[in-house]
Amino acid sequence: MLATPETPTDEVVISVHGMQSNCLKRREDILGKNFVSSGIAHFAFNNRGHELRAYIKKVDGNSKPEGGSSYEDVLEGYYDVKGAINKMLELGFNKIHLQGHSLGCTKIVYTYNKLKKENNLELLGHIKSVILLSLVDIVGIQKEGLKEERYNKMMGYAIEKEEEGNTLELMPEESFPHPISVKTYLRYFRDNGQIDFARFSDKGYDYKELNNIEKPLFLRWGTVYEEVTQDLDELIELLKSKISNEKLDIGYIKGADHSYYNKEDVLGTEIMFFIKYIAD
Numbered sequence: 529m530l531a532t533p534e535t536p537t538d539e540v541v542i543s544v545h546g547m548q549s550n551c552l553k554r555r556e557d558i559l560g561k562n563f564v565s566s567g568i569a570h571f572a573f574n575n576r577g578h579e580l581r582a583y584i585k586k587v588d589g590n591s592k593p594e595g596g597s598s599y600e601d602v603l604e605g606y607y608d609v610k611g612a613i614n615k616m617l618e619l620g621f622n623k624i625h626l627q628g629h630s631l632g633c634t635k636i637v638y639t640y641n642k643l644k645k646e647n648n649l650e651l652l653g654h655i656k657s658v659i660l661l662s663l664v665d666i667v668g669i670q671k672e673g674l675k676e677e678r679y680n681k682m683m684g685y686a687i688e689k690e691e692e693g694n695t696l697e698l699m700p701e702e703s704f705p706h707p708i709s710v711k712t713y714l715r716y717f718r719d720n721g722q723i724d725f726a727r728f729s730d731k732g733y734d735y736k737e738l739n740n741i742e743k744p745l746f747l748r749w750g751t752v753y754e755e756v757t758q759d760l761d762e763l764i765e766l767l768k769s770k771i772s773n774e775k776l777d778i779g780y781i782k783g784a785d786h787s788y789y790n791k792e793d794v795l796g797t798e799i800m801f802f803i804k805y806i807a808d
Contacts, residue, residue, distance in 0.1 A: 530619075531560045532569045539623040540569040541659070541803075542612050544605075546630030548597040548706055550578045555629070555792050562796030568625075568803065571616060575608035576600050577631065580707055597631075598707045599696065601715055602723055605635035606642050613651055625803060627659035630755065630786065634723050636660065641722075641737050657744040657807035659799060662786050664755045666716055668729040670704075672757050678702070683717060686710045728758050728766075735770045744775035744807035746799065750784030750791070777802045 529551055541563050543556050551572035560570035576582065582595030609626070616624055628636040636658060643652050671679050682703040689697055695711035703713065716723075725737035738745070747767070749760055756763065760780050767778060781798070784791035 529560075529573070530569065530571045531564050533564045533567050535567060537567055537569055538621055539567075539625075539656075540571055540616050540621040541625045541627050541799075542609075542616060543570065543572040544575060544609060544612075544626070544628040544632035544635055545572070545578065546628070546632045546662075547577060548580060549629070549632075550574050553787070555788050555795075558792035559627075559796045559799070562793065562800060566800050566804070568800075569621060571612065573608075573612055575605055575632075575635065577602070577605065577635075597712075598698070599709045599712060601711070602631065602634060603638065603715070606639045609635055609639040610643070610651070613654070617651075617654060622654055623656045624654050625657045625659060625807070626655055627661065627799075629661040630664050631666070633660040633663040634666075634726070637663075637725060637737055637741070638723055641740050644740055655743055657746065657803060658741050659746040659802070660748075661788070661795070662749050662755060663726050663747060665726040665728040665757075667720065667724050668727065669755055669757060670717060672729075674703075682713070686713045686718070690714060728756065728763055731766065733770070735767070738771050739773070741773065744802070745771070745773045745777070746802045746807075747776075747778040748795065748798065749780045750786055750788060751780055751782050752785045754780075754784075754786050775806050777806050 545551055545553065551574050556572045560572060563570040576595040577597045577600040580596050580598045613624060626636045640658065674682065682699065686699060689695065689710040696709050699708050699710060699713050725735065727733040749756055751760060764778055764780070781788065781791050781794055788795050
């Protein structure tokens with residue numbers, strides 16, 4: 529879904545949704561209107577992690593349940609984000625702001641780092657800022673929620689199913705807040721070396737993946753029902769000491785929840801201030 533202002537622009541915000549979500553959320557709609565009214569286009573699209581289950585049509589014509597948040601491999605989000613960037617460039621947008629929510633943040637940070645590793649200076653040159661809304665320490669939250677004994681039990685179950693060749697089977701109900709396949713569970717909690725960079729519980733972590741982002745960086749969280757186990761003031765001070773970005777805008781919106789419900793306009797105002805006066 530591409531929304532453009534009446535006056536032509538070469539600047540666009542690409543919005544990447546989170547786990548089990550989609551591009552039609554109230555938050556994206558309101559933020560998009562804020563951007564368009566300020567003269568910036570907004571592109572919200574479904575990546576392969578939308579909803580719980582989605583069928584992906586392969587080039588051979590087969591359709592398999594390899595999409596949806598229950599079955600996705602989050603590393604494949606790279607192709608979705610990169611494809612969105614290329615599409616916007618094709619349409620004439622040369623200044624791109626990458627915005628992610630929740631797991632969408634993970635996909636954006638992973639994509640940026642992969643583009644940098646590939647030395648893709650052309651695409652990186654068009655990225656003008658990175659906007660991360662409610663970046664989640666998914667491993668930390670999982671370990672905190674399950675506690676060590678149950679966490680190890682669930683990991684053992686997943687490994688056993690993998691050895692049986694049954695990675696598309698669903699994990700036990702108590703393993704995760706929503707249905708999740710064995711293969712997706714193992715990606716998040718075992719084979720996660722490339723995506724486990726929001727280690728809020730590890731005070732010694734250097735946040736190298738976030739420090740690789742050489743563009744202006746915006747981070748926000750809510751204060752109500754947010755997916756964070758730490759005190760937000762302490763977390764933000766920690767991240768300020770760890771992230772060396774000279775154009776870092778980090779904070780929280782009081783009264784906002786994980787989805788920023790009824791605080792979308794506040795969030796939009798803060799993002800537009802960042803784009804116009806910090807990222808510019």
